[in-house]
Amino acid sequence: MKKSGKVAEKGRYANRIPGKCLFLLLSLLLFGCGTSNDGDTSETGLEELTKIEVTEYEGKDLSSLTDFRENSIKGPQYIDIDSYKLTIDGLVEQPVSLSYDEVLDNQKYTKVVTLHCVEGWSVDILWEGVLLADLFEGVDVQASADTVIFYSEDGYSTALPLQTIMDRQLMIAYKMNGVVLPPERGFPFQLVAEDKLGYKWIKWITRIELSDDADYEGYWEQRGFDNKADVKP
Numbered sequence: 001m002k003k004s005g006k007v008a009e010k011g012r013y014a015n016r017i018p019g020k021c022l023f024l025l026l027s028l029l030l031f032g033c034g035t036s037n038d039g040d041t042s043e044t045g046l047e048e049l050t051k052i053e054v055t056e057y058e059g060k061d062l063s064s065l066t067d068f069r070e071n072s073i074k075g076p077q078y079i080d081i082d083s084y085k086l087t088i089d090g091l092v093e094q095p096v097s098l099s100y101d102e103v104l105d106n107q108k109y110t111k112v113v114t115l116h117c118v119e120g121w122s123v124d125i126l127w128e129g130v131l132l133a134d135l136f137e138g139v140d141v142q143a144s145a146d147t148v149i150f151y152s153e154d155g156y157s158t159a160l161p162l163q164t165i166m167d168r169q170l171m172i173a174y175k176m177n178g179v180v181l182p183p184e185r186g187f188p189f190q191l192v193a194e195d196k197l198g199y200k201w202i203k204w205i206t207r208i209e210l211s212d213d214a215d216y217e218g219y220w221e222q223r224g225f226d227n228k229a230d231v232k233p
Protein backbone atom coordinates (compact mmCIF):
# COMPACT_ATOMS: atom_id res chain seq x y z
CA MET A 1 0.00 0.00 0.00
CA LYS A 2 2.83 2.42 0.80
CA LYS A 3 4.29 4.30 -2.12
CA SER A 4 6.47 7.35 -2.44
CA GLY A 5 5.08 10.81 -1.75
CA LYS A 6 5.15 11.52 -5.45
CA VAL A 7 2.41 9.01 -6.18
CA ALA A 8 0.11 10.53 -3.59
CA GLU A 9 0.95 13.99 -4.93
CA LYS A 10 -0.11 12.95 -8.39
CA GLY A 11 -3.49 11.90 -7.09
CA ARG A 12 -3.97 15.10 -5.21
CA TYR A 13 -2.98 17.51 -7.90
CA ALA A 14 -4.46 15.68 -10.85
CA ASN A 15 -7.75 17.54 -11.02
CA ARG A 16 -6.63 20.95 -9.85
CA ILE A 17 -3.55 21.93 -11.81
CA PRO A 18 -4.18 22.07 -15.53
CA GLY A 19 -0.76 21.01 -16.73
CA LYS A 20 2.48 19.57 -15.53
CA CYS A 21 4.25 22.50 -17.14
CA LEU A 22 2.36 25.05 -15.12
CA PHE A 23 3.20 23.09 -12.00
CA LEU A 24 6.91 22.99 -12.86
CA LEU A 25 6.90 26.68 -13.70
CA LEU A 26 5.23 27.50 -10.41
CA SER A 27 7.70 25.38 -8.46
CA LEU A 28 10.56 27.15 -10.18
CA LEU A 29 9.09 30.58 -9.42
CA LEU A 30 8.41 29.69 -5.79
CA PHE A 31 11.63 27.93 -4.92
CA GLY A 32 14.12 29.34 -7.39
CA CYS A 33 17.07 27.50 -8.86
CA GLY A 34 19.39 27.66 -5.89
CA THR A 35 17.10 25.72 -3.56
CA SER A 36 17.65 22.01 -3.63
CA ASN A 37 14.77 19.64 -3.24
CA ASP A 38 16.12 16.46 -1.73
CA GLY A 39 13.19 14.40 -2.95
CA ASP A 40 11.02 14.80 0.14
CA THR A 41 8.08 16.48 -1.55
CA SER A 42 5.74 16.07 1.42
CA GLU A 43 6.79 19.16 3.38
CA THR A 44 7.12 21.27 0.24
CA GLY A 45 3.63 20.19 -0.73
CA LEU A 46 2.16 21.36 2.56
CA GLU A 47 3.66 24.83 2.19
CA GLU A 48 2.35 25.10 -1.37
CA LEU A 49 -1.13 24.17 -0.21
CA THR A 50 -1.21 27.04 2.30
CA LYS A 51 -1.20 29.40 -0.70
CA ILE A 52 -4.49 28.01 -1.99
CA GLU A 53 -6.31 26.86 1.14
CA VAL A 54 -9.51 28.59 2.24
CA THR A 55 -8.76 30.90 5.20
CA GLU A 56 -12.26 32.10 6.09
CA TYR A 57 -15.73 30.58 5.89
CA GLU A 58 -19.04 32.37 6.49
CA GLY A 59 -17.24 35.19 8.30
CA LYS A 60 -15.25 32.88 10.55
CA ASP A 61 -11.44 32.69 10.42
CA LEU A 62 -10.08 29.19 9.86
CA SER A 63 -6.85 27.65 11.09
CA SER A 64 -4.26 26.63 8.52
CA LEU A 65 -3.51 23.06 7.57
CA THR A 66 0.00 23.74 8.90
CA ASP A 67 -1.34 24.66 12.37
CA PHE A 68 -1.50 20.96 13.34
CA ARG A 69 1.39 19.42 15.25
CA GLU A 70 2.32 16.33 13.35
CA ASN A 71 2.78 13.75 16.08
CA SER A 72 1.34 10.60 14.56
CA ILE A 73 2.58 7.33 16.00
CA LYS A 74 4.61 6.42 12.90
CA GLY A 75 4.78 9.72 11.01
CA PRO A 76 2.94 10.52 7.77
CA GLN A 77 1.65 7.65 5.65
CA TYR A 78 1.81 7.84 1.86
CA ILE A 79 -1.07 5.88 0.40
CA ASP A 80 -1.13 4.81 -3.24
CA ILE A 81 -4.62 5.82 -4.27
CA ASP A 82 -4.74 3.46 -7.25
CA SER A 83 -4.52 0.38 -5.02
CA TYR A 84 -6.33 1.95 -2.04
CA LYS A 85 -9.49 0.28 -0.71
CA LEU A 86 -11.73 1.28 2.17
CA THR A 87 -13.10 -1.94 3.66
CA ILE A 88 -16.35 -1.88 5.62
CA ASP A 89 -16.97 -5.21 7.31
CA GLY A 90 -17.76 -6.95 10.59
CA LEU A 91 -21.40 -7.14 11.65
CA VAL A 92 -22.81 -6.28 8.22
CA GLU A 93 -24.75 -8.28 5.65
CA GLN A 94 -22.77 -7.00 2.65
CA PRO A 95 -19.10 -6.26 3.40
CA VAL A 96 -17.52 -3.96 0.80
CA SER A 97 -14.10 -2.74 -0.29
CA LEU A 98 -14.55 0.65 -1.91
CA SER A 99 -12.11 2.53 -4.12
CA TYR A 100 -11.40 6.21 -3.44
CA ASP A 101 -13.81 7.23 -6.22
CA GLU A 102 -16.52 4.90 -4.97
CA VAL A 103 -16.35 6.51 -1.52
CA LEU A 104 -16.56 9.94 -3.16
CA ASP A 105 -19.63 8.90 -5.17
CA ASN A 106 -21.65 9.70 -2.06
CA GLN A 107 -23.23 13.05 -1.24
CA LYS A 108 -20.61 15.54 0.02
CA TYR A 109 -21.05 17.62 3.15
CA THR A 110 -19.15 20.69 4.31
CA LYS A 111 -18.75 21.81 7.88
CA VAL A 112 -16.40 23.84 10.11
CA VAL A 113 -15.37 21.64 13.02
CA THR A 114 -12.68 22.15 15.68
CA LEU A 115 -10.13 19.45 16.44
CA HIS A 116 -8.84 19.58 20.03
CA CYS A 117 -5.70 17.61 20.81
CA VAL A 118 -5.03 16.50 24.40
CA GLU A 119 -1.69 18.34 24.08
CA GLY A 120 -3.65 21.58 24.40
CA TRP A 121 -3.77 22.93 20.85
CA SER A 122 -6.81 23.12 18.59
CA VAL A 123 -7.63 23.96 14.97
CA ASP A 124 -10.81 25.23 13.28
CA ILE A 125 -10.99 23.62 9.86
CA LEU A 126 -13.49 23.58 7.00
CA TRP A 127 -14.01 19.87 6.36
CA GLU A 128 -15.58 18.28 3.31
CA GLY A 129 -16.51 14.63 3.29
CA VAL A 130 -19.09 11.89 3.17
CA LEU A 131 -21.38 10.71 5.96
CA LEU A 132 -20.63 7.40 7.61
CA ALA A 133 -24.41 6.87 7.70
CA ASP A 134 -24.43 6.94 3.89
CA LEU A 135 -21.56 4.46 3.69
CA PHE A 136 -23.33 2.17 6.16
CA GLU A 137 -26.48 2.16 4.06
CA GLY A 138 -24.62 0.15 1.43
CA VAL A 139 -23.53 -2.65 3.78
CA ASP A 140 -26.71 -3.38 5.74
CA VAL A 141 -25.57 -3.14 9.37
CA GLN A 142 -26.73 -5.99 11.63
CA ALA A 143 -28.92 -5.15 14.63
CA SER A 144 -26.31 -6.42 17.11
CA ALA A 145 -23.70 -3.84 16.04
CA ASP A 146 -23.26 -1.03 18.56
CA THR A 147 -19.63 -0.02 18.00
CA VAL A 148 -17.62 1.19 15.01
CA ILE A 149 -13.90 0.41 15.00
CA PHE A 150 -11.65 2.35 12.62
CA TYR A 151 -8.27 1.04 11.47
CA SER A 152 -5.45 2.89 9.76
CA GLU A 153 -2.50 2.31 7.46
CA ASP A 154 -0.08 2.99 10.36
CA GLY A 155 -1.57 0.36 12.67
CA TYR A 156 -3.50 2.97 14.67
CA SER A 157 -7.10 2.31 15.62
CA THR A 158 -9.93 3.93 17.54
CA ALA A 159 -13.65 3.36 18.07
CA LEU A 160 -16.91 5.22 18.59
CA PRO A 161 -20.44 4.07 19.48
CA LEU A 162 -22.58 3.53 16.36
CA GLN A 163 -25.24 5.68 18.02
CA THR A 164 -22.86 8.65 18.30
CA ILE A 165 -21.96 8.38 14.63
CA MET A 166 -25.61 8.33 13.56
CA ASP A 167 -26.82 11.00 16.04
CA ARG A 168 -23.97 13.42 15.30
CA GLN A 169 -24.01 12.66 11.55
CA LEU A 170 -20.25 12.13 11.59
CA MET A 171 -18.28 12.14 8.36
CA ILE A 172 -14.94 11.09 6.97
CA ALA A 173 -13.21 14.00 5.28
CA TYR A 174 -11.31 13.96 2.00
CA LYS A 175 -10.76 17.74 1.88
CA MET A 176 -9.81 20.37 4.43
CA ASN A 177 -9.94 24.12 3.78
CA GLY A 178 -10.89 23.35 0.20
CA VAL A 179 -7.87 21.21 -0.67
CA VAL A 180 -7.54 17.43 -0.84
CA LEU A 181 -6.03 16.15 2.43
CA PRO A 182 -2.24 16.15 2.24
CA PRO A 183 -0.48 12.91 3.31
CA GLU A 184 0.47 14.51 6.66
CA ARG A 185 -3.19 15.22 7.39
CA GLY A 186 -4.49 11.73 6.61
CA PHE A 187 -4.97 11.33 2.86
CA PRO A 188 -7.23 9.82 1.66
CA PHE A 189 -9.63 9.99 4.65
CA GLN A 190 -9.69 11.33 8.21
CA LEU A 191 -12.56 10.86 10.64
CA VAL A 192 -14.13 14.19 11.62
CA ALA A 193 -14.91 13.13 15.18
CA GLU A 194 -16.86 16.25 16.12
CA ASP A 195 -16.87 16.97 19.90
CA LYS A 196 -14.34 14.21 20.51
CA LEU A 197 -10.66 14.68 21.37
CA GLY A 198 -8.01 14.54 18.63
CA TYR A 199 -7.08 10.90 19.16
CA LYS A 200 -10.53 9.88 17.84
CA TRP A 201 -9.81 11.74 14.56
CA ILE A 202 -8.12 8.76 12.93
CA LYS A 203 -6.16 9.50 9.74
CA TRP A 204 -5.35 7.27 6.73
CA ILE A 205 -8.47 5.13 7.38
CA THR A 206 -8.29 1.75 5.64
CA ARG A 207 -10.96 -0.28 7.41
CA ILE A 208 -14.22 0.35 9.27
CA GLU A 209 -15.47 -2.60 11.30
CA LEU A 210 -19.00 -2.82 12.69
CA SER A 211 -18.70 -4.56 16.04
CA ASP A 212 -20.56 -5.44 19.26
CA ASP A 213 -17.45 -4.85 21.41
CA ALA A 214 -18.53 -1.63 23.14
CA ASP A 215 -15.37 -1.77 25.30
CA TYR A 216 -12.93 -1.82 22.37
CA GLU A 217 -9.93 0.38 23.08
CA GLY A 218 -7.85 1.93 20.32
CA TYR A 219 -4.17 2.88 20.34
CA TRP A 220 -4.29 5.81 22.80
CA GLU A 221 -7.28 4.42 24.69
CA GLN A 222 -5.22 1.28 25.55
CA ARG A 223 -2.55 3.64 26.87
CA GLY A 224 -4.84 5.28 29.41
CA PHE A 225 -6.80 7.89 27.46
CA ASP A 226 -10.54 8.06 28.13
CA ASN A 227 -12.56 5.95 25.71
CA LYS A 228 -15.39 8.52 25.59
CA ALA A 229 -12.94 11.33 24.73
CA ASP A 230 -15.56 14.09 25.05
CA VAL A 231 -14.29 17.63 24.58
CA LYS A 232 -15.01 19.41 27.85
CA PRO A 233 -16.75 22.78 27.35
Ligand SMILES: Nc1nc2c(c(=O)[nH]1)N[C@H]1C(S)=C(S)[C@@H](COP(=O)(O)O)O[C@H]1N2
Nearest residue numbers: 068069070071072073117152156198201203
Ligand atom coordinates in the same frame (compact mmCIF):
# COMPACT_ATOMS: atom_id res chain seq x y z
N1 LIG B 1 -3.67 6.91 11.94
C1 LIG B 1 -3.48 7.85 12.88
N2 LIG B 1 -4.45 8.75 13.08
C2 LIG B 1 -4.28 9.70 14.04
C3 LIG B 1 -3.13 9.75 14.86
C4 LIG B 1 -2.10 8.77 14.60
O1 LIG B 1 -1.04 8.73 15.24
N3 LIG B 1 -2.33 7.84 13.60
N4 LIG B 1 -3.02 10.73 15.83
C5 LIG B 1 -4.27 11.33 16.32
C6 LIG B 1 -4.09 12.52 17.16
S1 LIG B 1 -3.48 12.28 18.75
C7 LIG B 1 -4.48 13.79 16.74
S2 LIG B 1 -4.43 15.12 17.78
C8 LIG B 1 -5.00 13.99 15.37
C9 LIG B 1 -4.32 15.15 14.66
O2 LIG B 1 -2.99 14.80 14.55
P1 LIG B 1 -1.99 15.54 13.57
O3 LIG B 1 -1.76 16.88 14.15
O4 LIG B 1 -0.75 14.66 13.63
O5 LIG B 1 -2.62 15.58 12.21
O6 LIG B 1 -4.83 12.83 14.57
C10 LIG B 1 -5.23 11.66 15.19
N5 LIG B 1 -5.28 10.61 14.20
Ligand SMILES: [Mo]
Nearest residue numbers: 117118198199
Ligand atom coordinates in the same frame (compact mmCIF):
# COMPACT_ATOMS: atom_id res chain seq x y z
MO1 LIG C 1 -3.65 14.26 19.79
